[in-house]
Amino acid sequence: xxxxxxxxxxxxxxxxxxxxxxxxxxxxxxxxxxxxxxxxxxxxxxxxxxxxxxxxxxxxxxxxxxxxxxxxxxxxxxxxxxxxxxxxxxxxxxxxxxxxxxxxxxxxxxxxxxxxxxxxxxxxxxxxxxxxxxxxxxxxxxxxxxxxxxxxxxxxxxxxxxxxxxxxxxxxxxxxxxxxxxxxxxxxxxxxxxxxxxxxxxxxxxxxxxxxxxxxxxxxxxxxxxxxxxxxxxxxxxxxxxxxxxxxxxxxxxxxxxxxxxxxxxxxxxxxxxxxxxxxxxxxxxxxxxxxxxxxxxx
Numbered sequence: 001x002x003x004x005x006x007x008x009x010x011x012x013x014x015x016x017x018x019x020x021x022x023x024x025x026x027x028x029x030x031x032x033x034x035x036x037x038x039x040x041x042x043x044x045x046x047x048x049x050x051x052x053x054x055x056x057x058x059x060x061x062x063x064x065x066x067x068x069x070x071x072x073x074x075x076x077x078x079x080x081x082x083x084x085x086x087x088x089x090x091x092x093x094x095x096x097x098x099x100x101x102x103x104x105x106x107x108x109x110x111x112x113x114x115x116x117x118x119x120x121x122x123x124x125x126x127x128x129x130x131x132x133x134x135x136x137x138x139x140x141x142x143x144x145x146x147x148x149x150x151x152x153x154x155x156x157x158x159x160x161x162x163x164x165x166x167x168x169x170x171x172x173x174x175x176x177x178x179x180x181x182x183x184x185x186x187x188x189x190x191x192x193x194x195x196x197x198x199x200x201x202x203x204x205x206x207x208x209x210x211x212x213x214x215x216x217x218x219x220x221x222x223x224x225x226x227x228x229x230x231x232x233x234x235x236x237x238x239x240x241x242x243x244x245x246x247x248x249x250x251x252x253x254x255x256x257x258x259x260x261x262x263x264x265x266x267x268x269x270x271x272x273x274x275x276x277x278x279x280x281x282x283x284x285x286x287x288x289x290x291x292x293x294x295x296x297x298x299x
Contacts, residue, residue: 003115004096008069011057015117020054020295022288023068023113023121023151029058029075030084030103031262033277039079041281048285049122052292059112061087061095061102068116078103086258088141106153107145110223114149119212119298121153122291124284125189126225128158128167130260131249138260139170147174151223152212154291156230156283157187157194161245161264164194172199177215177224179208181290187229190236190279198227205290209297228290234282236275244271 007015014021024045029038046056057069060078067074078084078101085095085102089111095102104112106126113121127140146153158167168186171178180186180198188194202208208226215224229235248267255263268276 004065005116006065006067007116008057008067008071008074010055011069014055018299020292020299021057021118021120022049022054022291022295023109023116023118024049024056024058024288025106025109025121025123026058026060026078026103027086027105028124028284029060029079030081031086032265035079039075041284042075042079044281045122045284045288048288049292052289052296054292054295056288057113057116057118059104059109061085061092061100061104064096064099066096066112066115068112068118089145090141106142106155107140110145110149110151110153113151119151120291120295121151122284122287123153123155124280124287125157125159126153126155127261128162128164129170131161131163133163133166136256138256143167143170143176144174146171146176146225147222149223150212150216150221152208152226152294153223154226154228154287154294156189156287157227158189159261160189160191160194160241161249161261161268164188164196168196168199171225174222175220176222177211179211179224179226181208181226181228183229185229187227188238189283190230190241190276191238192229192232192235193238195238205293206297208294212294212298226290226294228283228287230279230283231286234279236272236279241268241272241276244268247271
């Protein structure tokens, strides 16, 4: 059976030439920001990947096809689309079968990137274990995806709204390498230091690329999480953001499932008067640069 993959001209050319390619998710476009800021930010991230010597491949589901890379027209259409599904492993195939429009989360982007032969993916922060998961069982599918799909994911750690110690425990249980880039502390999205040590540390893109290749050679399933701290000038220190997160969590009672994270991020945006979004954009751009360097080392 032929896979329902459609490559943009830029990505198709990069594949033919064996060039470095970096996968990018699309939920930041459809569920993270309003139009036109969402598309403007997506173009900035793509430009950062190109500037760092790789080709960006923003992934989305449109018209029954997995689009690996979006043209300008497709990106504009996605940015203005309504009722876009937020896709993970559970609903990816259903969206394709229905011919609906869907944006890919970390898990779904990893699946699609692997199908397209792309080994590196840049995002903002991964999902993880939500606070109170011992009673709600709310744990992101991103964690299990990292355990089974061989893609190196560059993120600014896990989202700071999560239970970070439990998130690290689940990743360890499933054998996922968690690698802090250039520091010993595990970063916490808007903050460089979560107060938790990172299980692993690496200081260069070639070393991370070598570890990815060796996992494949050893027959170890799954990918790697590269926790890349937000640039110092853009961070919101832990002591500043923690009370804001606690306020947002207290207001999120009654919100559940896929609605939790968008609600919390929007509320934190309001409580920080936009500072959290500025930090979010800065860390995504930073992750795009590191992912491009890793992709170049792999290529």
